[in-house]
Amino acid sequence: MPKxxxxxxxxxxxxxxxGYSAEDAIxxxxxxxxxxxxFCVDGCPVEIDIPxxxxxxxxEDFALAIKILKEKNCLPxxxxxxxxxxxxxxxxxxxxxxGAPIAIGRLERFAAEWESQQDSIxxxxxxxxxxxKVAVIGSGPAxxxxxxxxxxxxxxxxxxxxxxxxxxxxxxGIPEFxxxxxxxxxxxxxxxxxxxxxICNFVVxxxxxxxxxxxxxxxxxxxxxxxxxxxxxIPGENLNGVYSANEYLTRVNLMRxxxxxxxxxxxxxxxxxxxxxxxxxxxxxxxxALRLGAEEAVIVYxxxxxxxxxxxxxxxxxxxEGVKFSFLTLxxxxxxxxxxxxxxxxxxxxxxxxxxxSGRRRPIRIDGSEFRMKMDACIVAIGNSxxxxxxxxxxxxxxxxxxxxxxxxxxxxxxxxxVWAGGDIVxxxxxxxxxxxxxxxxxxxxxxxxxSLT
Numbered sequence: 001m002p003k004x005x006x007x008x009x010x011x012x013x014x015x016x017x018x019g020y021s022a023e024d025a026i027x028x029x030x031x032x033x034x035x036x037x038x039f040c041v042d043g044c045p046v047e048i049d050i051p052x053x054x055x056x057x058x059x060e061d062f063a064l065a066i067k068i069l070k071e072k073n074c075l076p077x078x079x080x081x082x083x084x085x086x087x088x089x090x091x092x093x094x095x096x097x098x099g100a101p102i103a104i105g106r107l108e109r110f111a112a113e114w115e116s117q118q119d120s121i122x123x124x125x126x127x128x129x130x131x132x133k134v135a136v137i138g139s140g141p142a143x144x145x146x147x148x149x150x151x152x153x154x155x156x157x158x159x160x161x162x163x164x165x166x167x168x169x170x171x172x173g174i175p176e177f178x179x180x181x182x183x184x185x186x187x188x189x190x191x192x193x194x195x196x197x198x199i200c201n202f203v204v205x206x207x208x209x210x211x212x213x214x215x216x217x218x219x220x221x222x223x224x225x226x227x228x229x230x231x232x233x234i235p236g237e238n239l240n241g242v243y244s245a246n247e248y249l250t251r252v253n254l255m256r257x258x259x260x261x262x263x264x265x266x267x268x269x270x271x272x273x274x275x276x277x278x279x280x281x282x283x284x285x286x287x288x289a290l291r292l293g294a295e296e297a298v299i300v301y302x303x304x305x306x307x308x309x310x311x312x313x314x315x316x317x318x319x320x321e322g323v324k325f326s327f328l329t330l331x332x333x334x335x336x337x338x339x340x341x342x343x344x345x346x347x348x349x350x351x352x353x354x355x356x357x358s359g360r361r362r363p364i365r366i367d368g369s370e371f372r373m374k375m376d377a378c379i380v381a382i383g384n385s386x387x388x389x390x391x392x393x394x395x396x397x398x399x400x401x402x403x404x405x406x407x408x409x410x411x412x413x414x415x416x417x418x419v420w421a422g423g424d425i426v427x428x429x430x431x432x433x434x435x436x437x438x439x440x441x442x443x444x445x446x447x448x449x450x451x452s453l454t
Contacts, residue, residue, distance in 0.1 A: 001106050003317075010290050010321035013176040013258050017081070022062075025110040029058035031095065032102050039092035040104065045437025046145070048072045050089060050104055057107055065111040067122065073108075074148035074191065075141065075436065077116070077183045078170060080109025083433040084311055116186060123193065127154035132450045135160065135217040137204045137390070140168020141432045142223035142423025144187070145439030146446070147196045153447050158197040158217075160204055165254060168225055169424075170432070172254040173246070175284050177291070178314075181253070205389035210397075210419070218453065219418050219446050222405060223439065226424035228385040232276065236334025237380075241270065241342035245281045245381035252288055269293045270377035274345055276300050276331055277381035278307070283314040285379045286323040298324045298373070300331060302350050302363045326373075328352070330365060334378060345373045386425045404428055412442035420446055 002018040056065035085105035093101035139161040167184040229244035251257040257267035273289040278301035286297040333346040349369035352361035398406040398415040405421040422438030
């Protein structure tokens with residue numbers, strides 16, 4: 001896919017990938033074999049008719065393509081940008097064995113962008129009103145999917161969001177250069193046009209308890225995500241200049257810190273930034289630091305390049321933009337100056353031993369390998385736990401030892417009657433499309449229940 005040149009994009013927040021032209025999309029769609037047994041569909045958590053929408057693009061019927069997509073996916077413009085298709089639908093493609101699977105995600109993005117450029121958007125038919133009321137707590141991918149499915153089936157849906165803008169992790173966790181805020185806004189506005197009511201600045205468990213919410217609705221879905229950041233628990237983590245990835249990205253993305261002073265949220269523009277972790281979030285933080293003017297941004301990862309969990313595309317983009325990588329490196333202590341600002345990170349080198357429970361080779365510290373890195377910022381991007389507010393304020397809700405809400409694997413029902421849950425609050429931190437898949441299954445169960453009411 002065409003994208004901005006690396007020496008230009010690393011200093012702006014405009015979207016890196018530029019998208020397919022109509023000619024590119026038609027040519028790519030024309031490669032599809034239209035298999036009798038479409039294994040790609042088996043790899044899609046939301047069950048999109050992938051051959052159907054690709055065939056429509058190949059035949060230049062873009063309106064039909066987006067219609068087919070939206071039958072199963074209310075966030076095609078988002079999924080086309082950030083979902084790991086290479087691990088899901090594309091890896092199932094027969095052409096993958098020849099080294100070049102159909103670019104399903106890029107075609108999905110193309111169809112969504114084509115629709116956004118039309119004078120009007122075809123709205124789906126909504127079933128007759130049932131009179132049943134549903135509350136969706138959290139406006140991230142899982143909540144959006146539930147709201148989108150149930151509003152089409154005639155139920156009244158109200159979506160509650162704790163922050164001042166909707167979108168959940170799509171809004172606060174993914175940088176503008178990877179997922180523009182305008183795209184998320186457009187998808188939320190589409191839901192509102194369908195009739196979903198949105199209430200922001202409302203923290204269920206604080207503003208009002210889950211029990212009181214349940215008194216007002218026939219069914220409730222909890223999709224509050226995994227936004228509680230992990231830290232390393234090493235000396236010096238309380239120094240100025242040490243951030244969780246959540247704080248750093250939220251200040252830049254949701255609060256538009258990169259536009260300061262046009263916006264109200266300043267972000268310190270550090271010169272030497274270490275990012276601890278190796279996932280997509282770590283890549284996002286390092287690439288953001290460069291765009292804020294850092295002279296150096298280094299990914300510090302305790303395993304090797306082979307075990308890096310980030311998408312290949314994100315690793316490639318980071319490398320092209322000048323992010324450096326310190327593999328087999330473990331931070332152990334942070335040192336500050338007399339004013340309490342970070343100045344150095346002490347690390348040890350690692351070597352890989354036998355595979356651990358994750359299936360990856362376990363990193364082992366090498367004695368006597370300590371060294372220091374001069375850094376004025378350290379962003380910790382090693383993972384998150386589920387948001388704890390609802391579990392902590394709802395003792396009847398069964399929760400695992402990891403803080404996730406326990407649900408039935410098929411229906412996503414919780415231990416409280418008329419309450420369902422899904423997404424990262426159930427699975428732990430995962431991908432957008434997996435959260436949407438959980439939302440789809442929960443919505444199906446919720447509709448079945450609501451339809452049984454007299």
